[in-house]
Amino acid sequence: MPTYNGDEVNALVLDVGSMWTRAGFAGEESPYAYFPTSVGYMIDSDSESSKNNKKAPEQNPTIESNNENAEKNDSMDVDTETNKNEKSTNDSEKSDTRLKYYVGNSGISLFRPGMEVKNVLADGMVDDWDAYEKILDYALYNQLRINPEEHPIMVSEASWNSAEKREKLTELMFEKFKCPGFYVCKSAVLTAFGTGKSTALVVDSGADFSSAVPVYDGYVLQKGIVRQNLGGNVISDLIVDYLKEEQNYQITPLFEIKRKERVEVGKQPIFDRRDLGGITDSFRNYMIRQTVLEYKESVCQVLEYPYDENTASSRGNKSFEFPDGFSLVLGSRRFYEPEVMFQPNLFFNKDRTRIGKNLENMNTDKNDENINGNQNMNNNTNLERKKDAHEYMSIQELAYRAVSKCDVDLRPHLLHNVVLTGGNTLFPGFTERFSNELPKLCQSSRVRIHTPGSTIDRRYTAWLGGSILASLGTFHQMWISSEEYQEQGTSIVNKRCF
Amino acid sequence: MNSKDIKDILNIHTEQTVPRSSKKLKLAKKPAGLNRELVWKGFESSARNDHLQFHHWVKQDEPSSDYYYAKFNSTFKVPQLDPDEYQSHFTEYDWTFDETRYLFDLCKTFDLRFQVIHDRYSYSPPNSEQQQDIKPSLNQRSIEDLKARYYSIIKKMIEIPALRKKYNILGTDQNSGTQRKALALLSFDKDKETERKKLLEELLNRTTEEIEEERKLLVELERIQTQQKKLARERESIMLSIVPFEETTPSMVRADPNAPEPQQEKRSSKDSFSEKRNDGTKKQYSDSSESKNIINLNKNKSLVEINTQLVNIPSISKSTYIPVRDLKLGPGAFLRSEKITPVPKHRVEQVQLILDHLGVSCSISAWPRPFMPTAPICDRFEEIIQNIVPLLELKKVCDKTEAELCILESRKNMLVKEVEQKKHDL
Ligand SMILES: Nc1ncnc2c1ncn2[C@@H]1O[C@H](COP(=O)(O)OP(=O)(O)O)[C@@H](O)[C@H]1O
Numbered sequence: 026m027p028t029y030n031g032d033e034v035n036a037l038v039l040d041v042g043s044m045w046t047r048a049g050f051a052g053e054e055s056p057y058a059y060f061p062t063s064v065g066y067m068i069d070s071d072s073e074s075s076k077n078n079k080k081a082p083e084q085n086p087t088i089e090s091n092n093e094n095a096e097k098n099d100s101m102d103v104d105t106e107t108n109k110n111e112k113s114t115n116d117s118e119k120s121d122t123r124l125k126y127y128v129g130n131s132g133i134s135l136f137r138p139g140m141e142v143k144n145v146l147a148d149g150m151v152d153d154w155d156a157y158e159k160i161l162d163y164a165l166y167n168q169l170r171i172n173p174e175e176h177p178i179m180v181s182e183a184s185w186n187s188a189e190k191r192e193k194l195t196e197l198m199f200e201k202f203k204c205p206g207f208y209v210c211k212s213a214v215l216t217a218f219g220t221g222k223s224t225a226l227v228v229d230s231g232a233d234f235s236s237a238v239p240v241y242d243g244y245v246l247q248k249g250i251v252r253q254n255l256g257g258n259v260i261s262d263l264i265v266d267y268l269k270e271e272q273n274y275q276i277t278p279l280f281e282i283k284r285k286e287r288v289e290v291g292k293q294p295i296f297d298r299r300d301l302g303g304i305t306d307s308f309r310n311y312m313i314r315q316t317v318l319e320y321k322e323s324v325c326q327v328l329e330y331p332y333d334e335n336t337a338s339s340r341g342n343k344s345f346e347f348p349d350g351f352s353l354v355l356g357s358r359r360f361y362e363p364e365v366m367f368q369p370n371l372f373f374n375k376d377r378t379r380i381g382k383n384l385e386n387m388n389t390d391k392n393d394e395n396i397n398g399n400q401n402m403n404n405n406t407n408l409e410r411k412k413d414a415h416e417y418m419s420i421q422e423l424a425y426r427a428v429s430k431c432d433v434d435l436r437p438h439l440l441h442n443v444v445l446t447g448g449n450t451l452f453p454g455f456t457e458r459f460s461n462e463l464p465k466l467c468q469s470s471r472v473r474i475h476t477p478g479s480t481i482d483r484r485y486t487a488w489l490g491g492s493i494l495a496s497l498g499t500f501h502q503m504w505i506s507s508e509e510y511q512e513q514g515t516s517i518v519n520k521r522c523f
Numbered sequence: 524m525n526s527k528d529i530k531d532i533l534n535i536h537t538e539q540t541v542p543r544s545s546k547k548l549k550l551a552k553k554p555a556g557l558n559r560e561l562v563w564k565g566f567e568s569s570a571r572n573d574h575l576q577f578h579h580w581v582k583q584d585e586p587s588s589d590y591y592y593a594k595f596n597s598t599f600k601v602p603q604l605d606p607d608e609y610q611s612h613f614t615e616y617d618w619t620f621d622e623t624r625y626l627f628d629l630c631k632t633f634d635l636r637f638q639v640i641h642d643r644y645s646y647s648p649p650n651s652e653q654q655q656d657i658k659p660s661l662n663q664r665s666i667e668d669l670k671a672r673y674y675s676i677i678k679k680m681i682e683i684p685a686l687r688k689k690y691n692i693l694g695t696d697q698n699s700g701t702q703r704k705a706l707a708l709l710s711f712d713k714d715k716e717t718e719r720k721k722l723l724e725e726l727l728n729r730t731t732e733e734i735e736e737e738r739k740l741l742v743e744l745e746r747i748q749t750q751q752k753k754l755a756r757e758r759e760s761i762m763l764s765i766v767p768f769e770e771t772t773p774s775m776v777r778a779d780p781n782a783p784e785p786q787q788e789k790r791s792s793k794d795s796f797s798e799k800r801n802d803g804t805k806k807q808y809s810d811s812s813e814s815k816n817i818i819n820l821n822k823n824k825s826l827v828e829i830n831t832q833l834v835n836i837p838s839i840s841k842s843t844y845i846p847v848r849d850l851k852l853g854p855g856a857f858l859r860s861e862k863i864t865p866v867p868k869h870r871v872e873q874v875q876l877i878l879d880h881l882g883v884s885c886s887i888s889a890w891p892r893p894f895m896p897t898a899p900i901c902d903r904f905e906e907i908i909q910n911i912v913p914l915l916e917l918k919k920v921c922d923k924t925e926a927e928l929c930i931l932e933s934r935k936n937m938l939v940k941e942v943e944q945k946k947h948d949l
Binding site for chain 2: 034035177205206241242244246247248249431432433434435436437467468469470501502504506508509523
């Protein structure tokens, strides 16, 4: 049926990002499943008893406004069971580790006493293989509902993934999932393909970090990769700090709220807390992050030119109400925190410590303690972790440095094909601003910024690229077959997938 | 077509559980068109070295053949290096056989994409755990180094007959005619490439000020060019007034200082230049070699012999003779009558009287001029004036002399009377 360049061989495409996982069928236009990459877990001493409990977990007083619940209740509780039944050998081993996982939208955002939340990836690479396996389980068995033994599977990876991790992934795919064919592809390459390009500079700003990756003719140029830990989470942390320091307000996530009252704008909220035992910090932080994300999505924007109070305040106000009833009307502030992507030096010193009032207002000696104390909720924040690192650079400089590291012949092509992607670039005005800033750094070349169509598309451009690639007839020869794996072992992945 | 349709077609009934769980099952979407003659069939591809079998939709009656897309699996043949040949032909001082083979392997892996080859190039010599410190310097081979190395070997494989036979690079063994072409294709000039990249880098790294200055210079250049055009146009209009205009108009209009230099001028620009300068008023005579480049603008042969000079007309790369300019005349058009020798102011009246007396009618503005200043009339008029003015001059001298004579005469008479008086007194 070679009527167009595609040939459906029933391949699956999995794009496990540090924030979201996208999974679906090659050849389709959008991923079938889209769920957080974080997992919930708790100590599960007795798998039998937990199984019984599962049917009626502690969902007691349901969270009224959480309409997702009804729809997605079929998530992990039930599904883990089916897994276990289907593949008893593997899973019984897993349960020896006595961790019970909760995956998927409702799996993770539903309160369970004692449930912790953790990230599966760190720095874009698989950090927790157990949890990663759960993510794949959930995607394949619970979402796509297929038998992986019948489908070649394409998986995305960070451009800087290590050879060892790739081999481990290969082993997982063939040994655990027994897929007939497997391929792993850099997500920057997939993003370029998803935008219809084979040569591009892929600038991706996600939650934990932002990166600029040169792609040439479908290959990542490793020596050109530039990245740093400045992304959406830093903006979220800055917003939390602002609320705390200037509004004297701390976010209480929805699941903790039993009853709230209407209060005037800017007035402290009046609400009753649910009487919950076993709230873990990690779960609470995860839920706070979700609230901040809502805040970012609803009010935050980026100015097209460097931040200026007057321009910013002329753009109108927007109001936002937090789950506990606290509400704010925001003017110029809406533009302030996202500015960190373009002018990090407004917010951070050269050693990446915060510039600003919070430090000055405190006793200098106790600075660090205080920050730690205040942020015990956010003890994972970027603000804390990267003190020893180099100065932050703006996203335009990040892109420019990546280009400068490439051969001079390539630079004009890369600059003419800059692809902007990642959740953190979704602020209204981000693309325009980036398009204004980058050319300032490279005056003698023509710069063109491409963004995958709508904001929705931009969340799964890489997946789309995988969908296109895996369904190309000519891609057939690229798959690593299980036969090849049996003969050559895991090292084949580093000889086949570049 | 939605997933329900597919399931209908495939006779698949899902468990009637939650609506969310109803979704496409095991099989990929059948291609649109609900073509019921399609079957889900296994296939293999000759582009693979193993027997990986995938399934896809094919027409029921289609004979199974090789995978349609297998033929797109084209790879560039990178030759395998042989250690003995390496020793006799390909050694180079800072390359080892091992590293060269590593380079060739990368060339094969990445289909000669040197950008990628260079990116992934990280050669470490075998059994060199103790030589870790050598690595960095080796890794610093530039793209040009790698290309130069690869292409120099490939070139030798064409140049050396034995190797040409063996490797048959680009089909050079079968067809000797392609050999030169292939060599030209494969020759890589490292120094030139390095230099080009250096310049390109400089171009890309221009500072804002430099770019601004460049922009200004370009504006200035444009200004100068328009100025030049204007100047050229002015010069042409002057030429028009010198050379009979109905002949020269077409060629002059096209005159453009930016037009490519005419060939003839280029060939002997020095000579013709000095000729024009040093011997500008050279008499007309044609020298047969030049004559074909000389056009005659003055088609009506003049009755009078005039002095001419040879000039180049830049726009058509030809020369022509034009009359030598009379230095007295000055440039531009003038009235013939203006050139009649002026009569000194104090004589005008007298001249006029004489002309009247002679019956020559004329107008008087600054000085007398004929009413109809045709060339012969002007000539005659000039002649008359040239007679009258000296005549008046002579008359004046004559009058003066006569008056003197009178005075002397009367003086003489007085003196004679005096003498006679004294004689008489004595
Ligand atoms: N609409 C939005 N506006 C602003 N920020 C957003 C938006 N959607 C997601 N984000 C932020 O983008 C980050 C996630 O980006 P994403 O590319 O999905 O992550 P990753 O690539 O790391 O998996 C988060 O910090 C999130 O807060």
